[in-house]
Amino acid sequence: MSKFKSLCARLCLAASLLLASGLAAQAAAANYDPDALKLALAWEKIKFNVEDPAEQLKQMDALGERADALAEQRPDATEVVIWDGIIASERASMYNEQGGITGPVKALQFATRARDTLDRMEKKDPKAFEAGAPTSLGVLYYRVPGFPMGFGDKKKARHYLEEAVHNAPNGLDAHYFYADFLQEQGEYAKSAEVLKQALTLPAHPERPIWDKNRRIVIQELLEKVQSKAAK
Numbered sequence: 184m185s186k187f188k189s190l191c192a193r194l195c196l197a198a199s200l201l202l203a204s205g206l207a208a209q210a211a212a213a214n215y216d217p218d219a220l221k222l223a224l225a226w227e228k229i230k231f232n233v234e235d236p237a238e239q240l241k242q243m244d245a246l247g248e249r250a251d252a253l254a255e256q257r258p259d260a261t262e263v264v265i266w267d268g269i270i271a272s273e274r275a276s277m278y279n280e281q282g283g284i285t286g287p288v289k290a291l292q293f294a295t296r297a298r299d300t301l302d303r304m305e306k307k308d309p310k311a312f313e314a315g316a317p318t319s320l321g322v323l324y325y326r327v328p329g330f331p332m333g334f335g336d337k338k339k340a341r342h343y344l345e346e347a348v349h350n351a352p353n354g355l356d357a358h359y360f361y362a363d364f365l366q367e368q369g370e371y372a373k374s375a376e377v378l379k380q381a382l383t384l385p386a387h388p389e390r391p392i393w394d395k396n397r398r399i400v401i402q403e404l405l406e407k408v409q410s411k412a413a414k
Contacts, residue, residue, distance in 0.1 A: 268304065276290070355384055
């Protein structure tokens with residue numbers, strides 16, 4: 184029995200080392216910070232695989248706490264701090280959808296915190312993690328309500344999203360959110376052009392769940408935009 188337990192322990196250790204080395208290899212291949220990639224992979228599993236809204240929010244809150252701690256431990260790790268901001272932004276969106284008395288209040292608190300974090304990282308390195316900072320800033324500025332309810336600003340949104348596409352020519356999120364912003368402004372032809380370009384971008388094998396689901400949403404938005412443009 185002891186030999187069996189010893190064998191199991193060695194197998195578990197080997198599996199853990201293999202998983203860790205595989206994740207490190209994925210990060211190196213994409214030039215991503217390994218800790219940032221871990222946050223990104225955890226985020227996409229919660230975002231796309233957890234269906235129950237309450238459970239999804241619970242797991243995203245837990246991930247947010249992990250991201251906060253990691254960003255505090257590694258304040259100079261740009262990609263890690265960017266993902267701390269992205270996860271804060273996601274929590275803002277989820278609390279907003281939750282509604283109720285506290286939902287919108289918490290949503291604005293997380294959105295403001297995300298904005299401040301991402302603003303610092305955009306100034307530091309606007310190209311990091313496929314222009315993650317300007318992309319997420321652009322999303323915040325066009326989805327958060329404007330004054331006096333929030334800090335939303337369509338002009339700033341356009342600026343950051345155009346910057347994101349420029350800095351990340353192969354950035355799937357940069358193209359998707361820029362196109363979504365354009366369609367909200369009624370610029371259907373330009374939005375369709377950006378979406379078609381997005382569908383030609385190379386796949387991201389290091390982030391398969393996100394890549395697959397983002398392309399599905401891009402195709403759906405393209406069909407919606409083309410339908411509106413035809414009217």
